[in-house]
Amino acid sequence: MSGSDLFTGTLELLILRCLAGGPRHGYAVGRFLRESSGGVLDVEEGALYPALHRMERKGLLASSWGKTETGRRAKFYNVTPDGGARLEEERVRWAEYARAVDGVLQESEG
Amino acid sequence: MSGSDLFTGTLELLILRCLAGGPRHGYAVGRFLRESSGGVLDVEEGALYPALHRMERKGLLASSWGKTETGRRAKFYNVTPDGGARLEEERVRWAEYARAVDGVLQESEG
DNA sequence: CATTATACCTAGTTCTCATAGGCATAGCCC
DNA sequence: GGGCTATGCCTATGAGAACTAGGTATAATG
Numbered sequence: 001m002s003g004s005d006l007f008t009g010t011l012e013l014l015i016l017r018c019l020a021g022g023p024r025h026g027y028a029v030g031r032f033l034r035e036s037s038g039g040v041l042d043v044e045e046g047a048l049y050p051a052l053h054r055m056e057r058k059g060l061l062a063s064s065w066g067k068t069e070t071g072r073r074a075k076f077y078n079v080t081p082d083g084g085a086r087l088e089e090e091r092v093r094w095a096e097y098a099r100a101v102d103g104v105l106q107e108s109e110g
Numbered sequence: 111m112s113g114s115d116l117f118t119g120t121l122e123l124l125i126l127r128c129l130a131g132g133p134r135h136g137y138a139v140g141r142f143l144r145e146s147s148g149g150v151l152d153v154e155e156g157a158l159y160p161a162l163h164r165m166e167r168k169g170l171l172a173s174s175w176g177k178t179e180t181g182r183r184a185k186f187y188n189v190t191p192d193g194g195a196r197l198e199e200e201r202v203r204w205a206e207y208a209r210a211v212d213g214v215l216q217e218s219e220g
Numbered sequence: 221c222a223t224t225a226t227a228c229c230t231a232g233t234t235c236t237c238a239t240a241g242g243c244a245t246a247g248c249c250c
Numbered sequence: 251g252g253g254c255t256a257t258g259c260c261t262a263t264g265a266g267a268a269c270t271a272g273g274t275a276t277a278a279t280g
Contacts, residue, residue, distance in 0.1 A: 006207045008118035008236055008267080017214055027258050036217065037210040047237050049260065054236090072246070074258060091215060097116045098208050100147040104127055105201060107146065115235080118267060137227050157268045159229065164267090182277070184227060224279075233270075242260075249254085 013090040025074035026052050123200040135184035
């Protein structure tokens with residue numbers, strides 16, 4: 001509960017978006033989200049890795065072992081066609097949801 | 111999984127906001143969220159009522175039985191001082207999180 | 221009188237996240 | 251060489267929250 005619990009329902013969207021630009025390994029996905037958000041999106045490894053496995057089981061991602069630039073062993077993930085379609089769906093769903101929440105929040109107070 | 115699962119982490123914020131303008135009963139909270147969002151925010155009763163009870167246990171809400179305009183028995187909830195403080199916290203947290211997610215989504219693609 | 225909408229409730233399932241460990245290797249400093 | 255940190259992966263367990271799928275009761279409507 002330290003960070004979010006807001007992740008539920010958006011974590012897979014975020015991961016898909018991270019990988020849409022090209023393959024990345026899991027650790028790099030977590031680092032990218034954290035750094036590109038100034039620390040707001042801080043995904044615990046205990047949430048990140050299970051999510052990646054889950055998404056691979058669902059056919060949204062595919063993976064292969066390889067090496068990082070510094071010669072370390074790492075598992076690289078890429079978005080499958082199904083994953084690409086899901087990314088667009090989730091994108092729309094998020095936009096719709098966020099707009100609705102903002103609408104309620106900004107409602108003029110009686 | 112039919113509707114959202116995006117609610118996790120925002121449902122309490124939405125409820126607090128609904129009640130910030132004055133007391134409402136549970137059923138009316140659900141209806142208000144659904145109608146004011148064009149159906150996007152459709153909270154199941156199995157999520158709504160437990161959330162209200164939970165928030166009352168936490169001291170964010172207080173309740174009292176009363177009657178609706180049409181003479182029906184209903185439990186009315188109002189926001190406590192703690193609930194008011196929480197509303198502002200959650201508001202900030204949501205704004206920060208939503209901005210971060212939008213930032214990742216809109217990142218220029220390689 | 222039967223059906224619908226209102227208005228409340230909860231037990232059980234399922235899913236996801238966080239906690240809290242574990243393993244292995246590369247680079248750094250002492 | 252020895253210890254520490256960062257990288258990179260993993261999972262078992264627990265907690266928490268939403269959904270499913272029921273239930274109750276009453277007022278209005280056909």
